[in-house]
Amino acid sequence: MTFELDIKKALRCGGEEFLLSARFTTEDRAIVLFGPSGSGKTLTLQAIAGMLTPDEGYIRINGTTLYDADNGINIPTRKRRVGYVFQNYALFPHLTVRENIGFGLKPLLGNISDENRERVQELVATFGLERVAEQKPSALSGGQQQRAALARALAPSPDILLLDEPFSALDQPLRIRMREELSSTLQQFDIPMILVTHDSDEVESFAQSVAVYRNGLVESVHSAQDIARSGRDIGETVRQKAAEFYP
Template sequence: MQFELDITKHMRSGGDEFVLRSHFTTTDRALVLFGPSGSGKTLTLKAVAGLLTPDEGYIRVNGDVLYDSSAGVNTPTRRRRVGYVFQDYALFPHHTVRENVAFGLKPFFGKVNREEARSVDELIELFGLSRVAHLKPGFISGGQQQRTALARTLATKPRILLLDEPFSALDQPLRLRMRTELAKILENFDIPMIMVTHDSDEVESFAEAVVVYRDGNVVGIHSAEAVAQSGRSLGETIREEVALAYQTQ
C-alpha cells in the first residue's frame, strides 16, 4: 500500500482552538496511529474516510487522490472504498446480526441478491456468528458485536480497513482474545489497515509502522522492521517516547 497524507484542519469550540497538522507517507500495510486521547488520531482517520473535510492538503491511496484542496478534489465517502469500524461499532440496534452484515450491500428500499446473500452467510460463518445471526446487537456479547461490525465492513470489499480503537469497549480478557482473532481476520482478508490506539501493546501486536501524535501534530514515525533490527521492541520504543513526552510537558 502506498499511503500519502498531508492535511491541516482547524477545530474551534468556544474560545479554544485545536489545529490538526498531520503529515506522513508509508508503504506499510498495517499502520497504527498512536497517541493520547485528543491528540488528533481519530480526526485523521475520519479525514481518510471522508467524514471530516480538511482545510487544506491531500490524501492519496495507491496513487488515487481521495482529497486534494489545491485540485478541488474531495471524493465522497461512499466512493472512497474504505471500511470504517467505529469505536462503539455503530451497529443498527433494531436490525439482526445478519441484517447488519448485509446492510452495506443493500440498494435503497431493496434486498440483497442471491450472490450477495451467499456472501453474507459466508462472512457470518467465518466470523463465528451463525448461532446469533438472528439476534439483535443488544442480545449478543461485546466480542460478537465487534465481529459483526467487522463483517459488515468487510462485506463491501473495501480496499483499506480503518479501525478506531477497536478494543476499547472490551474488558481485558476479551480484549486479549479479540486481538488474536483480529490478527487472523486481517491475514485471511489480506487487507491494508490503519488503526487508532493509545495502547502500546496493540501497537506491538499489529503495527508494521506507527505514527505518533501529540497535540495535533505527528511527532514521530517508526518502522517495526527498523526497530527490530536495532534489537529493541516496538512497544518499548513507543513507551519510552511517551514517557519522554510527559517529561517535557
C-alpha cells in the same frame, strides 16, 4: 500499499481552537496511529474515510487521490472503498446481526441480491455468528459485537480497513483474545489497515509502522523493521514515547 497523507484542519470546541496537522507516508500495510486521547488520531481516520473534510492537503492510497484541496478533489465517503470499525462499533440497534452485516450491500431501494446474500452468509459463518445472526446488537456480547462490526466493514470488499480503538470497550482477557482474532482476520482477508490506539501493546501486536501523535501533530513516524534492526522493538519505542506524554 502506498499511503500518503498531508492534511491540516482547524476546529473550534468550547471556545478553544484545535489544529490537526498530520503528515506521513508509508508503504507498510499495517499502520498504527498512536498517542494520547484528544491528539488527533480519530480526526485523521475520519478524514481518510471522508467523514471530515480537511482545510488543506491531500490523501492518497495506492496512487488514488481521495482528497486534494489544491485540485478540488474530495471523493464521497460511499465511493472511497474503505471499511470503518467505530470505537463503540455503531451497529444499528433496530437491525439483526445479519442485516447489519448486509447493510452496505443493500441498494437504497429494493432487496439485497442473491450474490450479496451469499456474501453475508459467508461472513456470518467466517466470524462464527450463526447462532446470533437473527438477534439484535443489544443481545450480543462485546466480542460478538466486534465480530459483527468487522464483518459489516469487510462486506463490501474495501481496499483498506480503518479501526478506531476497536478493543477499548472490552475487558482485558477478551481484549487479548480479540487481538488474536483481528490478526487472523487481517491475514485471512489480506487487507491493509490503519488502527487508532493509545495502547502500546496494540502497537506491538499490529504495527508495521506507527505515527506518533501529540497535540494534533504527527510528532514522529517509526518503522517496526527499522527499529528491529537497531536491536529494539516498536512496543518499547512507543512506551518511551508514552512516558513523555505522561511524565
